[in-house]
Amino acid sequence: MLQDLALTQPSPFTESKDNMATTYEKIATTTLSSAAASIDFTSIGSGYTDLRVVLVGTTSNNGNVMRMRFNSDSSSLYSWTELYGTGSAAGSAGGTNSASINISDSAAVGTSSTIPHFFSIDLFSYAGSTFKSCLITASEDNNGTGAVYRAIGLYRSTSAITAVNLFAATGNLNAGTTATLYGIKAA
Amino acid sequence: MATYTLISSNVLASSAASVTFSAIPATYTDLVIRASIRNTSTTSITRIRLNGITSGYSARSLTGDGATASSQTQSTAYLYSGELNTSSTTANTFTSMEFYLPNYLSTVNKPISTIASTENNATTAYTVAVAGLSTITSAITSIEVYVGANAFDVGSSFYLYGISNA
Numbered sequence: 331m332l333q334d335l336a337l338t339q340p341s342p343f344t345e346s347k348d349n350m351a352t353t354y355e356k357i358a359t360t361t362l363s364s365a366a367a368s369i370d371f372t373s374i375g376s377g378y379t380d381l382r383v384v385l386v387g388t389t390s391n392n393g394n395v396m397r398m399r400f401n402s403d404s405s406s407l408y409s410w411t412e413l414y415g416t417g418s419a420a421g422s423a424g425g426t427n428s429a430s431i432n433i434s435d436s437a438a439v440g441t442s443s444t445i446p447h448f449f450s451i452d453l454f455s456y457a458g459s460t461f462k463s464c465l466i467t468a469s470e471d472n473n474g475t476g477a478v479y480r481a482i483g484l485y486r487s488t489s490a491i492t493a494v495n496l497f498a499a500t501g502n503l504n505a506g507t508t509a510t511l512y513g514i515k516a517a
Numbered sequence: 518m519a520t521y522t523l524i525s526s527n528v529l530a531s532s533a534a535s536v537t538f539s540a541i542p543a544t545y546t547d548l549v550i551r552a553s554i555r556n557t558s559t560t561s562i563t564r565i566r567l568n569g570i571t572s573g574y575s576a577r578s579l580t581g582d583g584a585t586a587s588s589q590t591q592s593t594a595y596l597y598s599g600e601l602n603t604s605s606t607t608a609n610t611f612t613s614m615e616f617y618l619p620n621y622l623s624t625v626n627k628p629i630s631t632i633a634s635t636e637n638n639a640t641t642a643y644t645v646a647v648a649g650l651s652t653i654t655s656a657i658t659s660i661e662v663y664v665g666a667n668a669f670d671v672g673s674s675f676y677l678y679g680i681s682n683a
Contacts, residue, residue, distance in 0.1 A: 354521040359682040384547065384682075386619045386628065415579030415588025415646070445650065448619050448628035469630040469648035473575040478588070478648035480579070508620070510546070510682040512520065 352515070357381075359510040365390060368497035369509045370402070376457035376490055378513030385433075385449040385496055387507025393440040395499040396449060397430040398483070400462065400491045404429045410466070412481035414438055424481075431483035433496075434468045438477035441498065445472050446506075451483075456491040521680050524548075528674040532557050535663035538677045543622055543656055545679030550616040550660065552675045556603040558667035563614060563633065564595040566661045571595070573652040576629075581644045591647070599633025599645040601664065610637035611673065621657040626650055 355378075360369050374381070389396070399408070411424040414435045423437050433449050434441055441447060448469040456462060461484060468479035485491075496509055522545070527536050541548065554563065576591035578599075591597035602612045614633040621627065629649035636642045651657075662675060 352519070356520050356682050384619060413579065413586070415577055415586075415648075417577035417588055417590035420579055420586040420588045445626050446620070446623075446628050448617070448630050448648075450617070450630070467630055467632075467646075469628045469650075471575050471577055471628065471648045471650035473626070473650050473652060476575070476577050476648055476650070478577045478579045478646050480646055506625075508682075 355513050357511045357513045359508065361508040362503060362505050364505050365502040367502055368495055369503060369507070370493060370495045371511045372493040374492050374494070374511070379455065379516040380514040381453040381456050381491070381494070382512040382514060383451040383453070383494055383496070383509060384512070385507070385509040386446050388443055388446055388504040389441040389498045390443060390501035390504060392443050394501060395432055395436050395440055396434040396468070397497055397499055398433050398451060399430045399495040400485050400487070401489065401493045402495055403487065407486040408483065410481050410483040412479060414477050414479045416477050417475070431464070431466070431485070432481070433466050434470060435477045435479045439470060439472060439475050441470070442472050443504065453491065458490070459488045461486045461488065462491060519681070521678055524677045524679050526674070526676045529669055529671055532668040532670055534668045535661055536669070536675045537659060537661040539659040541658050541660070541677070542679070544681070546682045547617065547619045547680040548621050548657070548660070549678040549680060550662065550675060551678070552614045552662065552673070553611040554601060554614060554673040555611045555670040556601045556664055556667050557670045559603050559605045561601045561603060561667055562665040563598040563601050563612070564663050564665055565598050565616060566595050566663070567651055567653055567657050568655070568659055569661065570653055574649065576647050576649040579646045582641055596629060596631070596649045596651070597647060598631045598662070599647060600635050600643040602635045602637060606635060607637040607639055618657065624654050626652050626654070627657070
């Protein structure tokens with residue numbers, strides 16, 4: 331599912347009714363009406379300071395790993411370091427020179443095909459010319475098993491991020507999965 | 518409609534064992550509670566109930582205490598929402614807690630994310646991240662934040678925000 335934002339990009343000078351600048355805005359949202367391999371936000375403008383992605387959903391198979399790329403770039407420019415808890419043990423893992431960033435745990439239970447999991451990605455200074463880092467949160471409780479997940483991801487590109495690609499390592503995102511892209515302004 | 522809107526707030530002028538946000542409007546997508554909280558006595562945790570329901574919760578927590586990291590499975594009678602600064606921690610230090618409930622109007626199980634920290638410039642403090650789940654399949658109309666024992670201290674503050682993706 332691809333959502334082009336070129337025609338929906340708000341003015342950076344948008345003001346709310348009380349005449350204060352709006353600092354937290356929805357840019358786009360997608361709810362899958364049928365299973366899809368990915369949710370893609372494209373043509374993201376540079377009018378914000380940071381981006382936030384909130385994803386709630388399920389995958390076509392259990393134990394999957396949710397992943398993220400930027401700008402549809404599958405080169406080995408990604409890395410991440412994760413901290414997770416399974417309810418009985420804490421652990422840390424990660425990856426370097428990877429083709430994507432894991433936004434859910436790869437060592438515990440992974441995704442569910444029936445119970446929605448929550449993911450959020452805070453992407454800082456996405457339009458800048460330095461490498462891009464992001465803070466990732468995942469709540470993956472399956473009512474008896476599950477994992478809590480926090481990670482920091484890095485995209486070693488100096489290009490502005492204009493697209494965010496969310497997908498499962500294998501299979502599809504199920505119908506009903508929802509992703510929303512927010513923009514946060516510092517000015 | 519603004520994207521991120523304050524729905525209600527409560528700053529305690531006297532100690533209280535719980536704070537309840539009720540009659541939450543069905544006009545947002547996600548709910549967030551941001552709280553600055555402290556217990557009146559020596560030991561406690563923060564708990565949350567949805568719609569007054571006392572069963573059907575599940576949670577895994579990840580805890581760091583300044584020396585080690587560990588993970589726990591939490592009660593099914595409430596949503597465990599982290600440790601709490603108490604009267605035995607440094608004076609005037611309050612726990613910062615954020616509780617995020619996406620898709621609170623949905624008719625399926627609801628995932629929940631919480632993070633709390635009791636940093637107090639002492640050897641031991643707790644940072645706790647929680648992955649929670651509610652099996653309530655109706656819209657959430659009330660949220661009760663309460664302590665495991667004793668009460669929230671004077672000055673504790675609770676802010677409920679609605680986030681809209683409309």
